[in-house]
Amino acid sequence: MNRFLVRRVIQIVPQLAILLVLSFALVHLTPGETGVLDLESADAQNIAALREMLGLDRPLHEQFADWAVRLVRLDFGVSFIDGQPVMDKILERLPPTLLLTGTALALSIMLAIPLGLISALRRNTPIDYGLTLFAFIGISVPAFWAAILAIITFGVLIPVLPIQGMRTVGAPVASDVLDVAKHLILPAGILGLEGTAALTRYVRSSMIESLVEDYIRTARSKGLRERVIVVRHAMKNALLPAVTILGLRLPMLVGGAVLIEAVFAWPGIGRLGLEAVLRRDYPVVMGLVVFTGVLTILGNLLADVAYGFLDPRIKQEA
Amino acid sequence: MTATTAARIGSAVPRTSDLRRRWERFLSNRLSVAGLGFLVLLVATALVGPGLLERAFGLEPYGLTCDILEPPGPRHPLGCDELGRDVLARLLIGGRISLFVGILVAFLVTVLGLVFGAIAGFFGGSVDNLLMRFTDTMLAMPTFFIVLAAAALLGPSLLNTVIIIGATHWMGTARLIRSEFLSLREREFVTAARASGAGNLRIIGHILRNVTATLTVAATLAVASGVLTESALSFLGLGTQPPDASWGYMLSSAQNYIWVNPLLGVYPGLLVMLTVLAVNFVGEGIRDALDPRLTR
Numbered sequence: 001m002n003r004f005l006v007r008r009v010i011q012i013v014p015q016l017a018i019l020l021v022l023s024f025a026l027v028h029l030t031p032g033e034t035g036v037l038d039l040e041s042a043d044a045q046n047i048a049a050l051r052e053m054l055g056l057d058r059p060l061h062e063q064f065a066d067w068a069v070r071l072v073r074l075d076f077g078v079s080f081i082d083g084q085p086v087m088d089k090i091l092e093r094l095p096p097t098l099l100l101t102g103t104a105l106a107l108s109i110m111l112a113i114p115l116g117l118i119s120a121l122r123r124n125t126p127i128d129y130g131l132t133l134f135a136f137i138g139i140s141v142p143a144f145w146a147a148i149l150a151i152i153t154f155g156v157l158i159p160v161l162p163i164q165g166m167r168t169v170g171a172p173v174a175s176d177v178l179d180v181a182k183h184l185i186l187p188a189g190i191l192g193l194e195g196t197a198a199l200t201r202y203v204r205s206s207m208i209e210s211l212v213e214d215y216i217r218t219a220r221s222k223g224l225r226e227r228v229i230v231v232r233h234a235m236k237n238a239l240l241p242a243v244t245i246l247g248l249r250l251p252m253l254v255g256g257a258v259l260i261e262a263v264f265a266w267p268g269i270g271r272l273g274l275e276a277v278l279r280r281d282y283p284v285v286m287g288l289v290v291f292t293g294v295l296t297i298l299g300n301l302l303a304d305v306a307y308g309f310l311d312p313r314i315k316q317e318a
Numbered sequence: 319m320t321a322t323t324a325a326r327i328g329s330a331v332p333r334t335s336d337l338r339r340r341w342e343r344f345l346s347n348r349l350s351v352a353g354l355g356f357l358v359l360l361v362a363t364a365l366v367g368p369g370l371l372e373r374a375f376g377l378e379p380y381g382l383t384c385d386i387l388e389p390p391g392p393r394h395p396l397g398c399d400e401l402g403r404d405v406l407a408r409l410l411i412g413g414r415i416s417l418f419v420g421i422l423v424a425f426l427v428t429v430l431g432l433v434f435g436a437i438a439g440f441f442g443g444s445v446d447n448l449l450m451r452f453t454d455t456m457l458a459m460p461t462f463f464i465v466l467a468a469a470a471l472l473g474p475s476l477l478n479t480v481i482i483i484g485a486t487h488w489m490g491t492a493r494l495i496r497s498e499f500l501s502l503r504e505r506e507f508v509t510a511a512r513a514s515g516a517g518n519l520r521i522i523g524h525i526l527r528n529v530t531a532t533l534t535v536a537a538t539l540a541v542a543s544g545v546l547t548e549s550a551l552s553f554l555g556l557g558t559q560p561p562d563a564s565w566g567y568m569l570s571s572a573q574n575y576i577w578v579n580p581l582l583g584v585y586p587g588l589l590v591m592l593t594v595l596a597v598n599f600v601g602e603g604i605r606d607a608l609d610p611r612l613t614r
Contacts, residue, residue: 011451015454018451022455026467026468136599140546140595142549142553142587142591144553145583146587148572149584258462258463262554273466277463277467277556278470289463289464292460292463
């Protein structure tokens with residue numbers, strides 16, 4: 001176990017290095033890099049002064065080393081637009097994003113496991129076909145269009161739910177929790193359904209795989225009740241691969257859902273990123289890529305380690 | 319006798335019948351056939367539809383031919399947008415761009431995925447390790463956000479859209495191809511080829527012929543993600559630029575007028591959904607037809 005753990009932890013070092021190089025290259029090697037300085041009013045002298053102030057006049061490798069060293073001290077620099085530290089901006093937007101994506105993820109897990117299970121147990125019946133069609137539609141619908149449809153339905157046709165932001169402006173603090181919950185329904189619901197569609201398919205196929213295993217036949221021949229076989233023997237093994245899938249959903253959890261946050265004006269990480277991109281606020285863009293990338297790499301590590309604990313075979317391979 | 323029978327059987331089963339069997343298997347999947355029908359119709363209307371509409375009914379996608387937000391009527395079946403342009407004509411032109419981007423993205427994704435996957439899977443060892451670490455890291459990046467950043471930095475254009483989406487969506491294909499190569503290179507035909515003196519390139523060619531099923535399915539599904547991502551990018555104003563019509567861009571402008579005409583926010587999204595759904599169904603059908611073993 002320890003050897004597996006050590007190997008897996010060492011693996012994240014090159015991953016982090018590649019992440020840093022990629023996010024630096026993304027901003028500094030693209031031709032639009034000087035875009036921030038091409039103000040018409042600026043004369044050559046001002047531009048030179050500004051470049052020096054921002055450190056853009058130094059060689060790339062020096063800039064990179066400097067940037068990387070500051071990252072280690074959790075200093076992500078300051079925003080070009082308002083001079084606020086990037087870290088503060090990210091941390092300010094993190095709670096709304098975690099609330100939104102966490103709720104959505106919980107919703108998709110709670111829906112996908114029973115739905116995938118039913119689909120697998122009632123394989124090739126109308127129920128299975130119906131759920132399969134639902135899954136296909138779910139992965140084919142652009143999330144932002146589903147969001148617009150929801151706004152048309154619940155905001156325009158039957159106006160029962162708030163469709164913008166996270167809180168009602170000027171609402172009393174006492175009703176805050178309820179107010180936020182109401183605002184959460186549409187964005188989290190749509191994000192959750194989108195995730196459910198893909199996850200249902202994974203649960204279904206790994207359940208089908210697990211139902212034909214030898215130990216299931218053994219359990220049957222022992223005369224165990226079907227319920228015990230399905231829940232205790234098949235499902236326990238079928239849900240293992242789903243742990244990895246959860247790891248793959250992690251970028252969304254921390255990166256926010258840019259489109260959903262944009263449509264519903266949700267004040268999270270995704271919208272911060274979109275705003276930064278549109279205003280070419282490079283420190284915020286780079287900060288966000290690194291921040292979400294690091295969290296995702298760590299999340300995958302966690303998922304793998306959890307997998308190693310749950311499935312003893314993994315340890316032996318390592 | 320056995321030799322001649324074998325020869326006769328060998329010649330009696332030409333490639334065409336193999337193809338026909340696969341085609342019949344594809345046809346037996348009704349959803350895939352429906353998807354293929356829809357795509358054929360879509361390609362046809364995208365190619366000739368706009369010209370036809372303009373000649374026959376004077377409906378043009380860029381001209382201001384009607385009142386602002388004119389409701390649907392006999393002259394404009396789906397009404398007009400916020401500038402007074404015919405919505406139907408714009409939807410057809412938008413389909414052209416969506417499909418174009420989708421197909422080019424699929425091409426790029428397939429080439430990148432194939433190169434990375436084949437090299438990693440064939441050579442294995444440290445080459446594999448290096449390439450797969452890179453692939454994993456790319457997978458750990460916040461993809462859509464990077465697509466946005468790159469689109470803003472490079473400047474939005476059709477070509478940039480294709481390049482950016484392709485460069486951020488090849489990892490799944492690469493991993494698929496790699497795992498196929500890893501298992502195929504241990505097979506007898508590779509040993510046989512090597513024994514008869516074939517070089518690496520030739521052997522890779524032999525293995526390639528055995529991954530066409532996987533590759534075709536992956537390429538089809540890449541069209542779907544290309545169409546979806548392009549619409550999202552254009553929705554945020556970083557993809558197709560006005561006056562070009564694209565479904566995503568139409569949705570973002572419709573968003574401001576859903577109070578006046580909610581249907582404006584329905585058509586473009588419906589088309590994106592149907593296109594992606596059709597592509598996914600076709601992909602599923604091809605998977606079944608080419609390699610029944612892959613079916614779950």
